[in-house]
Amino acid sequence: MDNIKIEIPSLPENIRIVESFIDNAKERFSLEDDIYGNIMIAVTEAVNNAILHGNGKDAHKNVLLQLSLLNENLQFTVQDEGAGFDYQHLPDPTAPENLEKPGGRGIFLMKNLCDEVKFHEGGKKVDLIFYLG
Numbered sequence: 001m002d003n004i005k006i007e008i009p010s011l012p013e014n015i016r017i018v019e020s021f022i023d024n025a026k027e028r029f030s031l032e033d034d035i036y037g038n039i040m041i042a043v044t045e046a047v048n049n050a051i052l053h054g055n056g057k058d059a060h061k062n063v064l065l066q067l068s069l070l071n072e073n074l075q076f077t078v079q080d081e082g083a084g085f086d087y088q089h090l091p092d093p094t095a096p097e098n099l100e101k102p103g104g105r106g107i108f109l110m111k112n113l114c115d116e117v118k119f120h121e122g123g124k125k126v127d128l129i130f131y132l133g
Contacts, residue, residue, distance in 0.1 A: 005066045008047075010055035010080070018047045018065060025067055029074065035130055038113040039076070042128050045106045046078040054080030054124060072133030073115075077125065084122030 006021055008014040022043055026036045047063055055061035061081040068075045093104040111117050116129035 003066065003068050005064065007062045007064050009059045010051045010057055010061050010063055011059050012048070012051055012057065014051070014063075015044055015047060018044055021065060021067070025074070029069070029132070031074075031132075035132070039074070039128075039130060042110045042113040043076045043078070045109055046076070046126055046128060049106050050078050050080035050082070053085065054082030056082065072131060074130045074132060076128045076130075078128070079121075079125040082124060084124045087119045087123045 004021075004025075006017065008017050019040065022036070022040050025031065025039070031039070043065070047065060050063040051057060055063065064077075064079040066077040066079075068077070087107065090107055091098050091101075091104055093099075093101075093108045098104060107117075110126075110128060114128045115131045116127070118127040118129070119125070120127070
């Protein structure tokens with residue numbers, strides 16, 4: 001099993017590092033453009049959420065990004081050092097009353113771009129799973 005990890009301080013500009021990490025995964029696993037695009041959006045969204053909401057942009061707190069190849073699936077795990085959140089009761093960003101509200105779209109996007117999204121540790125950790133087979 002391949003397993004690659006990086007840990008970054010919670011600064012929004014560190015998304016560049018995450019983009020490079022995903023570019024390397026594209027090369028390493030010969031990803032097609034459509035799945036690569038989905039991975040880029042979903043994983044950067046998850047890391048952004050971890051930086052902004054999980055760790056509150058506290059540069060002393062890190063975000064861990066891990067990539068694993070499990071069977072025919074690529075799994076990206078994003079973990080922050082925050083308090084977690086109630087991921088089971090999120091407002092629907094597509095509901096008319098929420099269309100004008102900022103926020104709430106990240107997890108919706110992740111769920112639509114990934115084959116599976118699994119939260120752990122009270123929302124501090126999320127697995128984004130993409131089927132390659």
